[in-house]
Amino acid sequence: MDIAGSARPGRATAHAVSGPGGSPRGTTGAPLPFKRVLVTGAAGLIGRAVTWHLANHGVPVTGLVLSDPGDLAADRLVVGSAGDRASVEDALDGADAVIHLAALPAPHLGTPEEVFCGNTSATFSVLDAAGAAGIGNAVIASSVNYLGYLFSPVRGQTFASLPVDATTPSVAADPYSLSKVVDEQIAAAMHRRHGIDVVCLRFPFVGGLGEVPGLDGRLPARAAQLGADPGAGASDLWLYLETRDAAAAAVAALSPSAAGAHAVYVAAPETFVPHATADLIAAFHPGATLTRPLPGRTAPVDLEPARRLFGFHSRHLLELPTRPLPA
Ligand SMILES: NC(=O)c1ccc[n+]([C@@H]2O[C@H](COP(=O)([O-])OP(=O)(O)OC[C@H]3O[C@@H](n4cnc5c(N)ncnc54)[C@H](O)[C@@H]3O)[C@@H](O)[C@H]2O)c1
16 A cells, blocks of 8 residues: 655665665575664664574664663664664664564553553654664564554454455554554655655564574464464454564665555465464355455455565465364
8 A cells, every 4th residue: 555655756776775784794595785774763673683684694783772782683773762763863873774663562552641641652753763864675563452442442343344454544542553554654645755765564473483592482372272263363364474474574675676655465365373264254244245266365455565565475384284173
């Protein structure tokens, strides 16, 4: 979904594929066209994976962190808040792209003001400072909670239409989900203000398979929980994304095929519960109209915009059987 509107052609090819970050130095990945990337929230679950991914591709990383955990793959760390303009401007030094992940990622992690105002103030500071510094591309973490179902104080809300896509309205009523709605509006405004291209990634539940030391392994446990209680995954549609795929998506989205501010869903192509998606929807969203068939465990989300915008795909998938949903 284009949330800013822009007639300008994409700048995906405008980066020079050369310079300090342009060639791998004893690394495992293909060269990436960035001299240095600022990663906010670099000490968090997704931030660690993004930092690891960039380092594997030979791209220097500046991490903006609230405190130094001492084991990050970033070669420069700035300790400070993403909501503090001076810290952000310091952290932007030498960067030519930004991945903004710093946030309180659930409504219960602070007061309503700390969650909503803290998250949105950080997004404004980071994107406004990046735009003012002439940076051309940023990616920010939005969430499927943009939609507002998981943390809603209104219980029992169900989707009217599935799969979710760019037309699905938000029903946000909690400080966290609302912060993601406003973050996406900030992205659109900063594109209009500075011309910075911003991709807002609507992440689902992100978790690792535990295969990489230093990255998390919470995906199998969550899948086991939902296998035992599939209704617990209904409000976020049983969607997941493996941590390394989330990191790869964030980096790929720094080179979008179209200019503007965009918000797109990213997720594994299948759910992480062992039941047919159509059966889950019939049981837990009984009023939903299916706008297209969802065979097998197909994730009830439109992933095409992310594929078109930056070639999104998932590589790290949970292997699960499909068995009947218990009555
Ligand atoms: N992990 C998920 O399942 C998931 C799903 C959807 C969206 N997201 C979003 O992705 C982003 C990263 O999530 P995560 O799971 O890695 O969270 P996390 O809590 O593991 O990491 C967030 C990091 O940001 C830091 N932080 C918080 N406020 C900050 C500030 N003002 N300045 C600097 N640092 C700050 C925290 O200290 C933490 O290290 C968040 O924006 C979150 O809302 C995550």
